Amino acid sequence: KIFQAVVSCVGHDGTIYIIPKSLEIELNKLMTEIQSNFKCLGLLESYCWKKGEACVVRGSDTMWYRGKVVELGGSTLQVQYIDRGYIERIPQCHLYPTTSYTGIPPFCIPCQLYKTIPIGNFWQQDAVDCLQELLTNEEVEIHVQELPDNPWGKLSISLYFGGMSLSSFMAYKKYCVAEDCQDILKLVRFVYVPVLTSYTLPPLPIPGDTFPVRVTHLVSPKEVYICLDPSKNLRMQSATEGDASCDSEVVSLDEALKWCNKSVESLPLLTHFQTEMPCLVEYQDGLWYRGKLLSIEEFNPVKILVQFVDYGSFSVVPTDRLRQIPYHLLKYPVQAVRALLTGFKPASYDQNMERIPYSPEWSVEALWAMMECVEGKQLSASILALSPEVTISLYEDDENLVHMKLIEMGLADLDE
Numbered sequence: 001k002i003f004q005a006v007v008s009c010v011g012h013d014g015t016i017y018i019i020p021k022s023l024e025i026e027l028n029k030l031m032t033e034i035q036s037n038f039k040c041l042g043l044l045e046s047y048c049w050k051k052g053e054a055c056v057v058r059g060s061d062t063m064w065y066r067g068k069v070v071e072l073g074g075s076t077l078q079v080q081y082i083d084r085g086y087i088e089r090i091p092q093c094h095l096y097p098t099t100s101y102t103g104i105p106p107f108c109i110p111c112q113l114y115k116t117i118p119i120g121n122f123w124q125q126d127a128v129d130c131l132q133e134l135l136t137n138e139e140v141e142i143h144v145q146e147l148p149d150n151p152w153g154k155l156s157i158s159l160y161f162g163g164m165s166l167s168s169f170m171a172y173k174k175y176c177v178a179e180d181c182q183d184i185l186k187l188v189r190f191v192y193v194p195v196l197t198s199y200t201l202p203p204l205p206i207p208g209d210t211f212p213v214r215v216t217h218l219v220s221p222k223e224v225y226i227c228l229d230p231s232k233n234l235r236m237q238s239a240t241e242g243d244a245s246c247d248s249e250v251v252s253l254d255e256a257l258k259w260c261n262k263s264v265e266s267l268p269l270l271t272h273f274q275t276e277m278p279c280l281v282e283y284q285d286g287l288w289y290r291g292k293l294l295s296i297e298e299f300n301p302v303k304i305l306v307q308f309v310d311y312g313s314f315s316v317v318p319t320d321r322l323r324q325i326p327y328h329l330l331k332y333p334v335q336a337v338r339a340l341l342t343g344f345k346p347a348s349y350d351q352n353m354e355r356i357p358y359s360p361e362w363s364v365e366a367l368w369a370m371m372e373c374v375e376g377k378q379l380s381a382s383i384l385a386l387s388p389e390v391t392i393s394l395y396e397d398d399e400n401l402v403h404m405k406l407i408e409m410g411l412a413d414l415d416e
Contacts, residue, residue: 005019017111127176198276227336261288279322
C-alpha cells in the first residue's frame with residue numbers, strides 16, 4: 001500500500017511517527033471535540049497515576065491532546081502524545097485522567113525503515129538529529145513493506161521525500177546499511193549528474209493562442225524571460241510533451257527543491273566546469289536553486305557567471321556556492337522561457353544618454369519603464385513564432401500591448 005503522510009515526530013530511538021493524510025480531517029474533528037470538552041486547568045489535587053493510564057495533556061500551545069503515561073517520577077510524568085508520537089516530561093497540573101477517548105485508535109503510526117540496519121544496530125544521536133531535521137512536520141510518501149507482528153508494533157516502510165528514498169539517503173550519509181543494493185545504486189544516480197545532461201524546455205502553447213504569463217526577468221525592453229501559469233488548461237505543442245516523467249506530477253519542483261535544500265550539505269561541491277552544465281546555485285537568500293554555468297568571469301579567486309534557469313536571472317558567484325545537482329531535478333522542465341517581444345523598436349531620437357551596456361541601442365530609462373509595466377503583474381501573451389527564437393506579443397489585463405506605454409513616453413517606436 002502506498003499513501004501520503006505527514007511525519008509528526010521522530011523518536012529518540014529513530015522511530016518515525018506518521019499521520020496518514022487521509023486521517024487529517026478526522027483527527028482535526030477529534031481535536032475540536034477535546035478542546036470543547038476540556039476547559040479546565042488540569043488536575044490540581046493529588047492523584048495516584050498509573051503507568052499506561054490514559055489522559056489528556058495540556059501542551060505548550062495551550063491545546064489539549066490525548067496522552068498516555070509511560071513513566072512515573074515525582075512531580076512530573078513522562079507522557080506520550082498518542083496522536084503525535086512524541087514523549088515529554090509533563091507537570092501533573094497539566095494532565096487530566098480520562099477514559100473518554102480510549103476507544104479511538106491513535107492517529108499516528110510508529111514506523112521503522114524496511115531492511116535498514118543502523119550503524120551499531122541502533123540509531124546514533126547524530127543520525128536521529130538528521131532524521132528529525134529532515135522529516136518533522138513534512139509530507140512524505142509511504143510504501144508499506146511489512147505489517148508488525150502485534151498491533152502496537154512498528155510498521156516496516158520505505159519512505160520517500162522529494163522523490164528520493166530515505167534509506168538510500170541515510171546509507172549515503174553512512175548512518176546505516178540498506179540491504180537493498182539496488183536502492184543504493186539509485187542514490188548514486190541521484191547525486192552525480194553526467195556532464196552531458198541538460199535541462200528541457202516546457203511545452204509551449206500553440207501559436208495564436210493567448211495564455212497567462214508572468215515576466216520573471218528582463219534583459220532589455222525587448223528580451224524577457226516568461227513563466228507560464230501551469231494551473232491553466234493550455235493547449236500545448238505535442239512535439240514537446242512527455243519531457244517530464246509522471247513522477248514530477250506527484251512531487252512538484254518546489255517540493256523537490258525544498259527537500260534538496262534540507263540535505264544540500266550532502267551534495268558535493270562542483271569541481272568540473274563546463275558551459276551549459278546544470279548545477280545547484282546558492283542565491284543571496286541562502287537557498288539553493290537550479291542553475292547552469294555560462295562562463296568564468298574572474299580567475300583569482302574563480303567566479304562563475306550562472307543563470308537561474310527557473311527565473312532567467314544571472315549572477316556571478318564563487319565556486320563554493322555551486323553544487324552538483326541531484327539527477328531527479330533534471331526531469332522538471334525549466335520554468336522560465338526566453339522570449340523576444342514584437343511590435344516595437346528603440347526610439348530613433350531617445351535623448352537619454354545612459355544606455356544599457358550590453359544592449360546600447362536601448363536607454364536605461366526604457367528598461368526601467370518596461371520593468372514598471374511588467375513587474376509582479378499577471379499578463380497574457382500570444383506566440384507569433386517558435387523559431388528561430390520564441391517571439392511573442394505581451395498584453396496587460398485590459399488587453400493593451402505593454403510596449404504602448406514606452407511609445408507614449410518617447411522611449412520606443414512602433415515597428416511595423
